[in-house]
Amino acid sequence: MTDTVGIVIVSHSKDIAKGTADMVRQMVGSEVKVAFCGGNPDGGLGTSVSLIIDAINDAWSAKGVAILVDLGGAETNSEMAVEMLEPARRELVVVCNAPIVEGAVMAATEAAGGSSLAQVKAVAEELSAD
Amino acid sequence: MLDRADGQTFIGNVRLVHAVGMHARPAVKLTKLAKKFEAQIFVRVAGAAEWINAKSVAKIMAMRAAHGSTIEIKASGSDAEAAVAALVDLIATDFPDGAS
Secondary structure, three states: OOOOOEEEEEEOOHHHHHHHHHHHHHHHOOOOOEEEEEOOOOOOOOOOHHHHHHHHHHOOOOOOEEEEEOOHHHHHHHHHHHHOOOHHHHOOEEEEOOOHHHHHHHHHHHHHOOOOHHHHHHHHHHHHHO | OEEEEEOOEEEEEEEOOOOOOOOHHHHHHHHHHHOOOOOEEEEEEOOOOOOEEOOOHHHHHHOOOOOOOEEEEEEEOOOHHHHHHHHHHHHHOOOOOOOO
16 A cells, blocks of 8 residues: 555644644554644644644645544634645545544554545544444 | 364454453554455454454454453455464464554
8 A cells, every 4th residue: 555544633732632643653553644733823722724734734645634623613623724725635635523532543543554535534433423 | 273264264263362451552453454454354252242343443442352352253255364364363462563
């Protein structure tokens, strides 16, 4: 497998985002690109559209990018970040409806096997399907 | 150990020696290894009613196999024999780092 879906983690807290990314790297390995962002530019809690776009660019893969978010604004700002991408890339980025830590680990595990973006999203969302 | 080969289906049994059973990290390793094979692969705690898809990390994590339990592995497809052998080895060697 030459390329794997990238993972972006967006939390209100930079510590949570970083900790989640650390868990993914340690549990799944380094073959999947993982980027994270958390907090507003002033260092407080929050999410920032421009930081999310930076994270998407860092995790970019030709197979696409799956975003895992925590609460409300993380989701709406992630959707806004996706809308601000060029149309051709927009379709290669999805926001997963999944718990942030579990979803990130499962999405990355699926991505490591070379699965498509749709498969990665479906696996992350298995947790919220029941 | 490979117990029997029934046509294209291979079955293996292995004791789970991991101290805390099938928790998150072993589940990720097992799933990643299973995905490297073309074969359909299922696992269960010996005697359990349902077989679980070994390529589904969510289901493997949820199987809650305890330390000391026996895991049954069943695979069918072109590389089924190798798949069962690889998964038996992973579990028997206690999910070493680097093996995925």
